[in-house]
Amino acid sequence: MERMTIIDIAKMCGVGVTTVSRAMNNHPDISEETKAMIMKVIKENHYVPNNSARNLKRSASKTIAVLIKGITNPFFNHMIKVFEQEIQRKKYSFFLQRVDENQDEIEVAIELEKEKRLKGIVFLGGYFSHSQEKLNQLTVPFVLSTIGMTEEFDLNNYSSVSVDDFKESYRMVDYLCNQGHTKIAIITAAMDDVSIGKLRYEGYKQALKDNGIDYNAQLVWCMKENIESYTMENGYTVTKEMLETKEEFTAIYAISDNLAVGACRAIIEAGKRVPEDYSVAGFDGLDISFYYNPSLTTMKQPVVEMAEETIKILFDLINKKITHSHKIFPAELIVRESTRSLL
Amino acid sequence: MERMTIIDIAKMCGVGVTTVSRAMNNHPDISEETKAMIMKVIKENHYVPNNSARNLKRSASKTIAVLIKGITNPFFNHMIKVFEQEIQRKKYSFFLQRVDENQDEIEVAIELEKEKRLKGIVFLGGYFSHSQEKLNQLTVPFVLSTIGMTEEFDLNNYSSVSVDDFKESYRMVDYLCNQGHTKIAIITAAMDDVSIGKLRYEGYKQALKDNGIDYNAQLVWCMKENIESYTMENGYTVTKEMLETKEEFTAIYAISDNLAVGACRAIIEAGKRVPEDYSVAGFDGLDISFYYNPSLTTMKQPVVEMAEETIKILFDLINKKITHSHKIFPAELIVRESTRSLL
Numbered sequence: 001m002e003r004m005t006i007i008d009i010a011k012m013c014g015v016g017v018t019t020v021s022r023a024m025n026n027h028p029d030i031s032e033e034t035k036a037m038i039m040k041v042i043k044e045n046h047y048v049p050n051n052s053a054r055n056l057k058r059s060a061s062k063t064i065a066v067l068i069k070g071i072t073n074p075f076f077n078h079m080i081k082v083f084e085q086e087i088q089r090k091k092y093s094f095f096l097q098r099v100d101e102n103q104d105e106i107e108v109a110i111e112l113e114k115e116k117r118l119k120g121i122v123f124l125g126g127y128f129s130h131s132q133e134k135l136n137q138l139t140v141p142f143v144l145s146t147i148g149m150t151e152e153f154d155l156n157n158y159s160s161v162s163v164d165d166f167k168e169s170y171r172m173v174d175y176l177c178n179q180g181h182t183k184i185a186i187i188t189a190a191m192d193d194v195s196i197g198k199l200r201y202e203g204y205k206q207a208l209k210d211n212g213i214d215y216n217a218q219l220v221w222c223m224k225e226n227i228e229s230y231t232m233e234n235g236y237t238v239t240k241e242m243l244e245t246k247e248e249f250t251a252i253y254a255i256s257d258n259l260a261v262g263a264c265r266a267i268i269e270a271g272k273r274v275p276e277d278y279s280v281a282g283f284d285g286l287d288i289s290f291y292y293n294p295s296l297t298t299m300k301q302p303v304v305e306m307a308e309e310t311i312k313i314l315f316d317l318i319n320k321k322i323t324h325s326h327k328i329f330p331a332e333l334i335v336r337e338s339t340r341s342l343l
Numbered sequence: 344m345e346r347m348t349i350i351d352i353a354k355m356c357g358v359g360v361t362t363v364s365r366a367m368n369n370h371p372d373i374s375e376e377t378k379a380m381i382m383k384v385i386k387e388n389h390y391v392p393n394n395s396a397r398n399l400k401r402s403a404s405k406t407i408a409v410l411i412k413g414i415t416n417p418f419f420n421h422m423i424k425v426f427e428q429e430i431q432r433k434k435y436s437f438f439l440q441r442v443d444e445n446q447d448e449i450e451v452a453i454e455l456e457k458e459k460r461l462k463g464i465v466f467l468g469g470y471f472s473h474s475q476e477k478l479n480q481l482t483v484p485f486v487l488s489t490i491g492m493t494e495e496f497d498l499n500n501y502s503s504v505s506v507d508d509f510k511e512s513y514r515m516v517d518y519l520c521n522q523g524h525t526k527i528a529i530i531t532a533a534m535d536d537v538s539i540g541k542l543r544y545e546g547y548k549q550a551l552k553d554n555g556i557d558y559n560a561q562l563v564w565c566m567k568e569n570i571e572s573y574t575m576e577n578g579y580t581v582t583k584e585m586l587e588t589k590e591e592f593t594a595i596y597a598i599s600d601n602l603a604v605g606a607c608r609a610i611i612e613a614g615k616r617v618p619e620d621y622s623v624a625g626f627d628g629l630d631i632s633f634y635y636n637p638s639l640t641t642m643k644q645p646v647v648e649m650a651e652e653t654i655k656i657l658f659d660l661i662n663k664k665i666t667h668s669h670k671i672f673p674a675e676l677i678v679r680e681s682t683r684s685l686l
Contacts, residue, residue, distance in 0.1 A: 008436040093351040265634040291608040
């Protein structure tokens with residue numbers, strides 16, 4: 001039987017799990033009104049916190065949870081499939097939990113861990129800027145998969161699988177520079193981003209610098225905050241605005257293929273051509289980068305290998321073969337039709 | 344705590360849930376070897392069938408399960424989001440279960456129902472050709488969402504939300520005929536398909552007939568069975584073969600947008616143009632149909648409205664306001680750049 005978790009209650013109430021926990025524990029730091037609302041939902045749903053001795057006894061189930069931010073991102077589809085297969089091959093059961101963009105995935109994980117007696121956790125995608133203190137509250141092994149870490153964490157305290165987002169982004173922009181582009185616009189994450197968005201943006205800046213090109217803030221465009229991030233729609237909307245300015249540029253580097261697809265469409269609608277008028281480069285290596293017209297120059301992440309390695313590390317941690325591991329995969333620069341040389 | 348279900352055990356063993364059930368119940372219709380293997384996995388995982396009185400007592404959780412075939416299909420992404428929101432708004436918890444293409448979703452549902460004490464089920468996508476007898480084994484309300492029903496079921500025995508796949512497919516092909524196309528190739532499902540694939544294919548045949556065009560079997564192409572169905576890769580591979588034949592055609596009707604994207608890419612790689620050399624039409628109205636170059640003529644399904652109606656009907660069933668309901672939404676023919684008139 002599927003028991004309700006504190007996460008379900010939190011979602012129903014539209015609050016965080018910590019707030020639900022406070023309500024249940026008579027914590028002073030919560031308004032009476034909020035507490036009453038939460039307790040009403042708890043009562044209506046017959047929710048019982050799952051920490052009694054009876055439940056501890058029944059903890060034999062071997063479950064691995066995958067917490068994913070942004071399930072609509074096609075980048076994750078192949079990875080989820082591999083996770084499911086590999087976890088089942090190990091005779092564990094697989095539990096997929098979506099985390100909303102505004103939810104704190106560590107809080108969610110801490111509660112899931114208690115409720116579901118997890119044996120391991122994979123954090124997939126999204127931002128990750130939690131305090132070491134908070135990470136330490138996780139008591140089962142976990143692996144951060146395709147998450148950019150920009151904060152300074154002690155590498156001995158966690159495991160990860162990713163590409164080097166800074167370096168691979170640098171390589172893409174360096175490639176464009178080598179093709180004679182000096183006016184390269186970027187579509188990137190918000191400036192307060194602390195994950196892959198920041199790393200890819202820093203790679204862009206460094207590549208320009210090393211190629212002797214002055215940084216021009218007019219060519220830096222952030223995704224719209226009122227549109228889902230990393231979508232074709234976002235790239236399209238940003239590029240339409242970009243084309244309306246007087247600022248000159250010869251190339252657009254979008255930090256994901258979806259954004260690049262949107263950028264191409266905006267250029268084509270403006271009566272311009274890719275790559276004749278503007279070169280467009282993406283990142284990720286999604287299927288669509290091959291099938292789009294023109295096909296997209298991109299930096300392909302080896303998603304299947306990365307997913308397999310994530311599970312391998314997780315089970316090495318569970319079986320205490322290792323204490324931590326950081327695996328960085330190389331990405332592959334694939335030059336296709338959407339970029340051209342100016343030389 | 345997440346308890347293991349019979350479905351997890353079945354997946355781990357690589358067998359159906361019925362087989363696991365047989366193993367546990369000493370059913371004669373199972374080999375000793377298979378039974379031993381299953382019982383070993385059950386033992387290792389400390390799996391306990393979830394039908395004791397103690398568990399029945401703890402059945403207060405209000406859970407709606409969504410069973411989805413083909414989670415990698417972008418068509419479902421928007422719908423899943425709406426399901427999650429609407430179910431949480433009703434203060435129920437939302438449980439998403441993937442069903443593999445070779446799994447029987449009714450068997451999975453029957454077991455989930457027992458294990459998780461569901462209050463309702465949504466079947467999303469995929470094939471549906473189960474006996475009435477089997478459907479009757481479901482004891483909680485359920486809605487079939489975006490599933491084509493080709494078999495004759497008693498309409499009083501189930502509820503559904505969909506477009507009229509036959510009629511909307513007819514409209515698309517009729518539109519192409521009205522543009523002067525008489526040699527229209529189709530990329531469709533396998534000939535033994537009994538779901539939306541069959542309905543859309545029948546719509547194609549009827550539209551040709553009503554336009555006085557002879558059916559030409561050489562222009563009927565089925566998706567490759569060794570490639571994931573309804574993917575860009577599948578449409579691409581089929582179209583490459585199609586272009587190598589001597590058979591003449593002026594238009595390709597692909598029964599999904601993903602297939603149409605693959606078809607366009609194959610045409611472009613062959614040095615031909617869309618729509619100058621070949622018109623290409625899709626179905627579904629995915630985001631990519633707008634952003635692709637050329638943008639795709641398609642039949643857009645109102646996915647958000649369909650998802651909302653699915654949940655509305657399910658709760659009307661749960662609250663016994665209705666006994667069944669069949670809601671058919673109109674699709675919208677969107678003419679874009681990928682098709683042209685020959686007149």
